[in-house]
Amino acid sequence: LPTPPSPYNATVLILGGGVSGVIAARTLHRLSPSTSFLIVEARHELGGRLQSTRFPSPSGEGEGYAVELGANWVHGTQTLGFEQVNPVWEMVKQWDVQTRVSDYYGSMTTYDHTGEAAYLPLLNDSLAAYAALVASAPLPGLQEPGSASARDGYDSLGYTPRTPHEQVAEYYTFDWEYADGPERTSWWASGVSTNATYEPTAGGFSRSNHFSIDPRGFSHFLKSEAGSFLDPTQVLLNSTVTAQGEETGVEVTLANGEVLRAEYAVCTFSLGVLQGGAVEWDAGLMPPRKKEAVEAMSMGVFTKIFLQFSQKFWFDTEFALYADPQERGRYAVWQSLDHPEFWPGSGVLFVTVTGDFARRVDAMPEEEVKAEVLDVLGKMYPNVTIPEPMAFHIPHWLSDPLFRGSYSNWPANFTREEHGILRAKTGGRGGKGRVRFAGEHTSERWFGFLHGAYYEGMSAAEEMVECIEGGSGCEEVRDFDLSDD
Ligand SMILES: Cc1cc2nc3c(=O)[nH]c(=O)nc-3n(C[C@H](O)[C@H](O)[C@H](O)COP(=O)(O)OP(=O)(O)OC[C@H]3O[C@@H](n4cnc5c(N)ncnc54)[C@H](O)[C@@H]3O)c2cc1C
Numbered sequence: 001l002p003t004p005p006s007p008y009n010a011t012v013l014i015l016g017g018g019v020s021g022v023i024a025a026r027t028l029h030r031l032s033p034s035t036s037f038l039i040v041e042a043r044h045e046l047g048g049r050l051q052s053t054r055f056p057s058p059s060g061e062g063e064g065y066a067v068e069l070g071a072n073w074v075h076g077t078q079t080l081g082f083e084q085v086n087p088v089w090e091m092v093k094q095w096d097v098q099t100r101v102s103d104y105y106g107s108m109t110t111y112d113h114t115g116e117a118a119y120l121p122l123l124n125d126s127l128a129a130y131a132a133l134v135a136s137a138p139l140p141g142l143q144e145p146g147s148a149s150a151r152d153g154y155d156s157l158g159y160t161p162r163t164p165h166e167q168v169a170e171y172y173t174f175d176w177e178y179a180d181g182p183e184r185t186s187w188w189a190s191g192v193s194t195n196a197t198y199e200p201t202a203g204g205f206s207r208s209n210h211f212s213i214d215p216r217g218f219s220h221f222l223k224s225e226a227g228s229f230l231d232p233t234q235v236l237l238n239s240t241v242t243a244q245g246e247e248t249g250v251e252v253t254l255a256n257g258e259v260l261r262a263e264y265a266v267c268t269f270s271l272g273v274l275q276g277g278a279v280e281w282d283a284g285l286m287p288p289r290k291k292e293a294v295e296a297m298s299m300g301v302f303t304k305i306f307l308q309f310s311q312k313f314w315f316d317t318e319f320a321l322y323a324d325p326q327e328r329g330r331y332a333v334w335q336s337l338d339h340p341e342f343w344p345g346s347g348v349l350f351v352t353v354t355g356d357f358a359r360r361v362d363a364m365p366e367e368e369v370k371a372e373v374l375d376v377l378g379k380m381y382p383n384v385t386i387p388e389p390m391a392f393h394i395p396h397w398l399s400d401p402l403f404r405g406s407y408s409n410w411p412a413n414f415t416r417e418e419h420g421i422l423r424a425k426t427g428g429r430g431g432k433g434r435v436r437f438a439g440e441h442t443s444e445r446w447f448g449f450l451h452g453a454y455y456e457g458m459s460a461a462e463e464m465v466e467c468i469e470g471g472s473g474c475e476e477v478r479d480f481d482l483s484d485d
Pocket residue numbers: 015016017018019020021040041042043047048049050069070071072073074075239240241242268269270273278279302303304397401402403405406407438439440441448449450451452453
């Protein structure tokens with residue numbers, strides 16, 4: 001193994017062992033085998049926002065089900081005749097992760113507070129409006145975003161959902177993707193991320209969404225990838241970073257008081273962690289303009305609430321929508337895994353909440369959330385006595401100090417310049433940037449997605465290698481003037 005130059009623990013510290021961190025490590029390993037690195041991760045395992053918990057099978061037989069608390073889908077795979085392939089999809093195939101295509105629009109049952117209610121055509125209207133919204137946003141990288149919100153975009157297209165049925169249809173096509181409403185999302189950026197993921201003619205991958213049903217958990221692909229090149233001495237688990245500073249290099253203080261030193265670092269902590277203040281920064285590493293940019297991007301909340309019943313009593317489609325008469329997005333999107341394509345006989349059902357409603361749920365006692373969820377099921381099924389679930393689980397991404405939310409979203413008035421500042425290297429005298437920020441949130445095209453985290457981990461490490469090997473990567477490390485205005 002490459003030996004780090006003394007007095008450093010490694011040449012590069014990779015802070016965080018999610019998709020970005022693991023791919024940054026793999027890129028260093030491939031491009032510069034003589035460069036030493038160390039992944040520093042607070043949790044007991046690699047994977048980051050790829051996490052699952054186990055539900056038993058109702059019969060008590062078999063190994064049960066790996067219920068995905070975080071990322072669950074590969075969004076966009078590859079389209080025949082187009083070169084662009086989602087790199088996460090390539091790893092998923094390479095490591096044989098079991099997935100199924102999710103039929104977002106073709107397998108849906110619709111409900112409201114009176115029970116089943118027929119409003120599927122509204123879903124087609126919302127899909128058509130969304131397609132027009134993203135088609136009229138400029139292509140990735142070509143234009144500066146204005147400050148128009150996706151709501152402005154919908155208004156300009158004459159799409160104005162008013163009734164609870166119309167609103168839940170819009171919620172499903174928009175909020176359920178962005179974890180935030182159209183008012184709080186940039187029209188331009190929602191077009192960029194959609195086109196760059198789903199539209200092959202705009203450099204995207206494909207329109208399909210593959211959902212992991214793998215009993216080893218979706219993280220299997222990343223853990224296997226990591227296992228294929230990492231030596232155990234290159235990973236420090238159970239190690240929480242509390243401060244980052246710079247003296248002769250980067251100094252990282254851990255919760256146990258230990259200090260790690262390196263020439264460079266790639267920091268992949270989530271946007272929520274950067275906003276949350278759990279890590280102390282030297283002013284040179286987090287100058288005021290960077291801090292402002294970090295504050296200005298938003299961290300969305302997307303919470304799946306899982307239930308397991310001993311017997312299925314619900315819809316036979318993959319999805320269902322519930323239109324609440326009072327509140328848009330209240331326990332709106334339901335998904336059945338007890339379905340022939342997924343986990344038949346599993347009794348597993350989940351409902352997803354987003355945005356402010358998810359923030360409220362994150363802070364509530366779980367018993368109260370459960371009572372509300374069962375009450376909604378009672379409205380969807382007025383003739384069924386809703387049984388007590390055998391299992392109930394809510395992940396708390398927002399209150400978890402290692403994440404502080406689910407994934408980032410680009411707000412309407414957030415500029416490309418601010419995003420560049422959020423992403424830019426900082427630290428180091430003489431213009432030699434020591435710390436590069438990477439993660440899904442630093443991706444202009446694919447913020448929020450696993451593939452965004454992948455590409456950012458890769459480009460951060462590529463830049464580091466250029467820097468270390470004395471190439472151009474180090475010359476103008478600050479694309480932006482980060483000094484206080
Ligand atoms: C509920 C949910 C659903 C999602 N669904 C999808 C989906 O279906 N498809 C999709 O493409 N994307 C989805 N995403 C987004 C996707 O999970 C992320 O884009 C991606 O996993 C981010 O990877 P990352 O490496 O940037 O960050 P992370 O995975 O957050 O990695 C950062 C790592 O840093 C560690 N860390 C944080 N603070 C410290 C500290 N102080 N010290 C040491 N270590 C620390 C964390 O433990 C973590 O392991 C979802 C996310 C969530 C939460």
